[in-house]
Amino acid sequence: MSWLIAILQTLLFVALAPLLAGWLKWCKCCLQNRKAPSLFQPYRDLIKLTKKQPVVAGHASWLFTIAPYIIFSATVLAATVVPLIAVDLPTSASADVIVMVGFFAFARFFLALAGLDIGTAFGGMGSSREMTISSLAEPAMLMAIFTLTMTASTTNLSVAISHVLNEGLVLRPSFVFALFALMLVAIAETGRVPVDNPVTHLELTMIHEAMILEYSGRHLALIEWASQLKLMLYGVLVANIFFPWGIAETFSLQTLGLGLLVILGKLAVLAIFLAVSETLVAKMRMFRVQEYLGFAYLLGLLGMLSHIILETSR
Amino acid sequence: MSSSNWTVDFLNQLISAAVTVEQISLPSTTLWQTESNHWQQFAELALQQNMRWVAGWAEHVQDRFFINACFEKQGVYVLLRAIVNAAKPELPSQAIVYPAANRSERHTQDMFGINFIGHPDNRRWTRHKAWPKHSHPLRKDFSVQGTPDEITQPDMDYPFVKAHGTGAYEIPVGPVHAGIIEPGHFRFQAVGELILNLEERLGYVHKGIEKIAEGRSPESLARLAGRVSGDTTVGHAWAACKAMEQAAGIDIPPRAALIRGVLAERERVANHMGDMGAICNDVAFVFAQMQFTRLRELWLRTNATVFGHRLLMDRIIPGGVNCDLSEESCAKIKQDIIQLRKELSEIMSAVDLNSSLEDRLFTAGYLAPELAAAFGTLGYVGRASGQSFDVRKNAPYAPYDQVAFKVPVETQGDIASRFWVRNKEINAALKLIEKFIALLSPGDIISPWKTPVAGSESLGIVEGWRGEIVSYIRFDADNKIARFYPRDPSILNWPVLEKLVLDNIVPDFPVCNKSLNGSYSGSDL
Numbered sequence: 001m002s003w004l005i006a007i008l009q010t011l012l013f014v015a016l017a018p019l020l021a022g023w024l025k026w027c028k029c030c031l032q033n034r035k036a037p038s039l040f041q042p043y044r045d046l047i048k049l050t051k052k053q054p055v056v057a058g059h060a061s062w063l064f065t066i067a068p069y070i071i072f073s074a075t076v077l078a079a080t081v082v083p084l085i086a087v088d089l090p091t092s093a094s095a096d097v098i099v100m101v102g103f104f105a106f107a108r109f110f111l112a113l114a115g116l117d118i119g120t121a122f123g124g125m126g127s128s129r130e131m132t133i134s135s136l137a138e139p140a141m142l143m144a145i146f147t148l149t150m151t152a153s154t155t156n157l158s159v160a161i162s163h164v165l166n167e168g169l170v171l172r173p174s175f176v177f178a179l180f181a182l183m184l185v186a187i188a189e190t191g192r193v194p195v196d197n198p199v200t201h202l203e204l205t206m207i208h209e210a211m212i213l214e215y216s217g218r219h220l221a222l223i224e225w226a227s228q229l230k231l232m233l234y235g236v237l238v239a240n241i242f243f244p245w246g247i248a249e250t251f252s253l254q255t256l257g258l259g260l261l262v263i264l265g266k267l268a269v270l271a272i273f274l275a276v277s278e279t280l281v282a283k284m285r286m287f288r289v290q291e292y293l294g295f296a297y298l299l300g301l302l303g304m305l306s307h308i309i310l311e312t313s314r
Numbered sequence: 315m316s317s318s319n320w321t322v323d324f325l326n327q328l329i330s331a332a333v334t335v336e337q338i339s340l341p342s343t344t345l346w347q348t349e350s351n352h353w354q355q356f357a358e359l360a361l362q363q364n365m366r367w368v369a370g371w372a373e374h375v376q377d378r379f380f381i382n383a384c385f386e387k388q389g390v391y392v393l394l395r396a397i398v399n400a401a402k403p404e405l406p407s408q409a410i411v412y413p414a415a416n417r418s419e420r421h422t423q424d425m426f427g428i429n430f431i432g433h434p435d436n437r438r439w440t441r442h443k444a445w446p447k448h449s450h451p452l453r454k455d456f457s458v459q460g461t462p463d464e465i466t467q468p469d470m471d472y473p474f475v476k477a478h479g480t481g482a483y484e485i486p487v488g489p490v491h492a493g494i495i496e497p498g499h500f501r502f503q504a505v506g507e508l509i510l511n512l513e514e515r516l517g518y519v520h521k522g523i524e525k526i527a528e529g530r531s532p533e534s535l536a537r538l539a540g541r542v543s544g545d546t547t548v549g550h551a552w553a554a555c556k557a558m559e560q561a562a563g564i565d566i567p568p569r570a571a572l573i574r575g576v577l578a579e580r581e582r583v584a585n586h587m588g589d590m591g592a593i594c595n596d597v598a599f600v601f602a603q604m605q606f607t608r609l610r611e612l613w614l615r616t617n618a619t620v621f622g623h624r625l626l627m628d629r630i631i632p633g634g635v636n637c638d639l640s641e642e643s644c645a646k647i648k649q650d651i652i653q654l655r656k657e658l659s660e661i662m663s664a665v666d667l668n669s670s671l672e673d674r675l676f677t678a679g680y681l682a683p684e685l686a687a688a689f690g691t692l693g694y695v696g697r698a699s700g701q702s703f704d705v706r707k708n709a710p711y712a713p714y715d716q717v718a719f720k721v722p723v724e725t726q727g728d729i730a731s732r733f734w735v736r737n738k739e740i741n742a743a744l745k746l747i748e749k750f751i752a753l754l755s756p757g758d759i760i761s762p763w764k765t766p767v768a769g770s771e772s773l774g775i776v777e778g779w780r781g782e783i784v785s786y787i788r789f790d791a792d793n794k795i796a797r798f799y800p801r802d803p804s805i806l807n808w809p810v811l812e813k814l815v816l817d818n819i820v821p822d823f824p825v826c827n828k829s830l831n832g833s834y835s836g837s838d839l
Contacts, residue, residue: 032604121485125820194670197598201492202824204485205596281670283598286507286821288673 005251006080006089012260013079013236017228018042020235020267027275042228046221054217060118067114068215068222071107075226075233078103082236083158085259086248087165092158097145100157100233101138104189107226108134115211122203126210129286133195133207136293137188143300144181147174148241150307157237161244173310177303179242184296186234188289190227193278195289198227205283232267239266320387324363331359335394341560341772343391350381350396354406354432357415360385365392366690366703367412369784369801372422374454379403379428383415384773384784384801389708393773404429414690414806421839425452425524440517440838443467451525458525475513477503482510485820489518496834500823507819512812519838527798532558532632532763535795539785540627542800543836548574548581549778550800550836551630553785556711557774558632561789562766567758570634571712575750576647577626577635579743582779583654584613584625586694586736586743589831593733594665596825597674605661609654616650634760644751651744662737675730679826681814683725689810692803693781694739695830697723698731705777714777717749729829765793780804780833802836 022039029036038044056065080091081100108130115127145155151174152160188195191208200206203213212223240247246262248255284292321344328335333352338345348356357367368384368391383394398405407430409416419430420439427450430436444466445451451460477484482505489497497518503511527538532555539554540547552574559566566574591606614624620643621629629637639647665671681691683700691701702723706714722738724731771788781803790796807830815826 028600032601033608034604121483121487124483125485193598199600200598202596203492204487204823205821279601280668281599282594282668282674284670285674285678286819 001251002088002090005086005256006091009084009086009089010076010080010091013082013084013232014076014225014229016264017225017232018046020232020271021228023268024231024271024275027272028278031275031279042224046225049216049221049224050218052217054215054219056219057118057214060214063110064114064117064214065219067110067117068219068226070110072222072226072229074103074107074110075229078107079229079233081157082233083161083240083247084236085256085263086251087158087161087244088249089158093156096155097149097157097160098155101142101145104230105134105138111211111223114215118214120214122206122210122213125204126207126213129207130211133188133289133293136290137185137296140181140293140296140300141185141189143297144178144185144303147178147181147300147303147307150304151175151311157241161240161247162249164241164244165247165249172307174303174307175242177299177306179238181296181299181303182234182238182241184292184299186238187274187277188293188296190231190234192231192274194281194284195292197283235267235270236263239263239270320363321390321392324359324365327359327363328356331355333359340393341563341770342557342775343393343773345393345395347395347397350398350405353381353383353396354408354411356394357383357408357411361411363387367408367414368690368782369786369799369805370408370415370418370422371786371799371801372426372428372452373788373797374400374426374452377401379426381405381422381428382786383408384786386703386709391709391773391775398428403427404431406431407433409433409435412690413688413809417809417837418805424450426450427453437473440520442469442517442520444520451522456525458522458528472515474501474515475503475511477510481505489515498834502820502823504820507821509815509818509820509823512815512823514808514812516808516834517838519835521835521839523839524797524799527795529790530795530798531793532562532795535787535798536631537628539798539800540630542839543802543804543833544625545585546581546778546780546783546802546833546836547625547627548577548630549776549780549783550785550802551628552578553774553776553778553783554787554798554800555630555632555774556776557772557785557787558766558789559761560772560774561770561787562632562764564633564761564764566634566712566761568712569638569754569757570759570761572750572754573635573637573639573759574630575713576639576747577621577629578776578778579746579750580613580617581626582743583740583747584610584617585779586740587613589828590733590736592828592831593675593729593825594671596828597671599668599671602661602665602671605657609657609661613650613654616646620646631760633763634758636760638759639751639754644754647751648748651748655741655744658737658740672730674822674825675728675733677728678822679729679732679814679818679829681727681810683727685810685813686727689813690806691810692806693779694732694735695807695810696781697721697739698735699727700725703782705775705782709775711776713750713753714746716753717746719746719749729825732829768792769796771797778803780807780831780836800836800839802833804832804834804837808832808837 021042026036078100081095083092112127115123149155152163196207248259335346335348365385365387368386370383373380377400379398381396385392409419424438424441485502487500489499499515501513536551536555540551542550587606587610591603594602618624621637681699686696686699686701704721707721722735766789768791774785776783784801786799788797811830
């Protein structure tokens with residue numbers, strides 16, 4: 001039963017990711033006084049891409065063609081670790097948050113390799129930038145997560161979320177710091193404005209898009225889907241760790257249904273925040289990203305310090 | 315004219331330097347004819363006089379080449395000409411003295427096979443692989459159709475500047491870009507993200523404008539001039555018509571001049587709004603781009619209803635204009651301006667208050683005023699770097715000679731400055747349109763055409779939205795065009811892009827390029 005729910009939950013993750021992307025786009029369009037495409041446009045795009053024949057450069061190696069499958073699979077595996085609608089599932093019990101970060105790093109490693117493999121200047125440039133940013137983003141992310149795990153005394157997300165639920169509504173300064181740190185990292189890691197611009201056509205300014213410029217057809221569909229999934233994963237992390245109320249603790253149809261509705265609501269609100277921030281700020285200069293991620297790391301560190309100073313003494 | 319003093323001084327200087335010039339009066343300017351061996355020396359003396367190099371072109375006449383260069387100082391234009399024999403076409407280069415002449419001389423070298431001795435960089439420029447190695451399209455023995463291959467060969471072996479050393483790498487960009495822009499190739503040498511060198515390679519939209527202009531009627535040439543660069547259709551058509559009218563000795567009716575002024579200023583406003591939006595879009599500030607795009611679209615729709623064409627193509631014809639302004643149209647234009655001012659001020663205050671945008675635009679893509687002066691940079695690019703030259707102000711022509719207006723100049727030299735100069739130019743242009751409409755009095759909008767004498771020539775110089783446009787026209791017998799050379803401001807502005815991106819980082823190049831927004835079509839001809 002619990003395995004079935006775990007599998008269903010992962011499928012739900014994969015199925016809902018494009019909807020979140022569509023909703024985000026919808027919000028941005030409204031804020032920019034534009035007519036928005038349908039919420040289901042990302043699904044149509046994915047279907048369109050899968051129907052197209054992928055064009056692969058003559059000198060691309062096997063790595064280039066298998067990378068999309070690896071990236072997609074690794075991201076789906078990362079999704080199994082994160083509780084979406086229910087806690088205490090066997091998949092989240094068997095792996096902790098470090099494993100999730102590991103899956104992300106694994107996917108990114110292959111994405112960067114694929115960018116280099118094709119041999120174009122843009123691919124290499126994108127890979128180099130992605131690696132620069134991730135080397136700064138990962139420590140900041142781990143620092144934020146360690147703050148959380150110190151409170152719950154576990155690196156397991158499911159257990160940590162249960163812990164937060166059991167504690168009830170307590171204002172922890174460490175959580176506020178960690179929340180902001182994680183949100184900053186999430187923006188950098190998912191390639192959103194102001195770190196990267198996912199909708200730009202200017203090759204020279206791209207980070208994530210530069211690596212996937214040569215992809216087409218189903219390969220591109222898989223990579224796009226994986227990025228949408230990653231965006232949703234970060235959204236769920238922020239929503240469920242810091243605002244876990246509503247998540248199902250028992251496996252009844254009622255609690256699971258409620259869990260689904262609540263997480264959809266939470267993600268929708270988070271997406272509105274993201275859309276507003278993307279409308280308000282321009283993309284920052286490439287060399288400002290280190291200051292930005294340095295700030296995220298600092299917030300994570302402050303979170304941990306405030307945990308040690310304010311919360312453990314009791 | 316008060317500024318004619320310098321020409322007297324300059325002529326005395328030339329005489330003492332043993333450079334002989336023969337002065338011939340043309341309808342719009344003075345033609346100074348010199349010996350080809352004094353070509354470079356003239357430029358050196360001109361530079362000492364702080365004259366600005368304006369344009370350079372050549373012409374094949376029977377068995378000789380007329381080589382022309384145009385200079386300007388204090389609003390007075392001088393057309394310099396040397397005649398060389400087609401058997402051994404060579405003369406000393408002016409590009410050593412004036413870097414602005416560099417690409418122009420390479421263009422002349424490719425199109426005519428004229429050798430500029432001592433040219434600092436005599437690689438081919440306009441020549442790609444579309445015509446055979448030893449043929450020169452603008453010579454008279456080259457047919458208009460040419461002898462093109464079935465498929466034009468790729469231009470693989472252009473000798474780009476190379477960078478060596480560890481960590482230096484090359485980024486080739488274009489000629490096909492992801493956005494809807496014209497084709498052009500950019501070759502970067504970078505270390506990490508820092509740009510060490512940028513080299514432009516243009517010429518991908520060479521349309522043979524100069525060749526197909528030969529033998530046209532004035533009406534047909536005006537249409538062609540309107541297509542030199544699609545976004546400057548009013549500017550180029552006006553410059554060409556002005557040159558033809560001067561050559562034919564025609565004065566256009568005052569009403570036509572005022573309507574031309576309205577058209578040119580409307581073109582300026584539309585393009586500046588588009589550019590300002592595009593600059594914002596390049597730093598992912600999409601909100602502003604959407605607003606500017608919306609305002610530009612409304613502006614263009616008014617163009618369509620009032621003048622019958624969104625981009626105002628073919629509204630200017632030899633002798634005048636072919637669209638009149640009714641009372642209702644004037645009212646509509648005035649109403650539009652009030653509305654636009656209101657909306658622009660709201661958007662500009664939002665843009666001004668946005669610190670993330672400010673962070674991207676300030677200090678980026680800095681062009682020093684000295685460099686701008688050395689390259690003869692024009693329009694908003696020059697005006698953001700202290701170059702105040704504006705044909706409308708410095709060499710006024712109808713209708714600009716009847717009104718007072720401001721030319722904004724800044725010395726900040728960065729992208730922000732080029733952005734704000736555009737904004738100021740929009741405000742000045744809106745005021746100009748209002749003044750022109752107020753000055754309109756009933757009358758003709760076209761003067762009857764007179765067939766000019768064979769060989770009559772003239773320079774049409776107007777201020778387009780990118781800057782000074784120079785159009786050279788020489789008539790043949792029977793009202794036919796013998797030579798047409800349009801000098802788009804982009805020809806002088808493109809080279810400074812290579813300079814202003816230095817010490818910037820690779821991801822800032824697109825916004826640097828957009829702040830300059832040179833025309834590819836206008837420079838490739």
